[in-house]
Amino acid sequence: MARVLINFAHPALEKSRMHAQLLTAIKGMPGITFNDLYEQYPEMDININREQQLLEKHDIILMQHPFYWYSAPAIVKQWLDLVLEHGWAYGHTGKALKGKYFTNIISAGGAESGYHKEGKHQYSVHQFLIPFTQTAVLCNMHYAAPYVIYGVHRMDIADIREEAKRYRQTLEMLRDDKIDLSVLPQLTYMNEALQLPSQTQ
Secondary structure, three states: OOOEEEEEOOOOHHHOOHHHHHHHHHOOOOOEEEEEHHHHOOOOOOOHHHHHHHHHOOOEEEEEEEOEOOEOOHHHHHHHHHHOOEOOOEOOOOOOOOOOEEEEEEEOOOOHHHOOOOOOOOOOHHHHOHHHHHHHHHOOOEEOOOEEEOOHHHOOHHHHHHHHHHHHHHHHHHHOOOOOHHHHHHOOOHHHHHHOOOOOO
């Protein structure tokens, strides 16, 4: 089994429709470590040693958050700035994260069609996520394709619950080694993983 860590960040979870359902769907999943950054650090005073120990114990690190202003909520930047220390995560002696898989699990209110050169937002989600991609490279990790849920503003509760079900299924496949992890960086979105042949077949 792969050891999966979810670093979750949502500063207004009580107002969320999508992430509230995603969390309900994955609550208590065996083999999944759920780390709510805002709950753990309401004053954003991050325990660097605790976070580094969590990273060392896991194979797959997922940063789950809404797509805020083309990026992530503030605590994610704080986490990156403090936890990924020189000499530990990167640099000549910084090999603690080498070979691990790292990516984003995000929700966007707008449709996928808006995230193109000719679309409303002019750039793709992948372009907006370049800081995370390059962070993975610097820290000797593999950046897997992001898991992206588009068009949340237009979804009804049935749609949202279906998305939550698919998310849980994807996590189960990652945890149970039913996905060849080396393929993940080659996908456009991790959402496509459910269509991949299972390694156990």
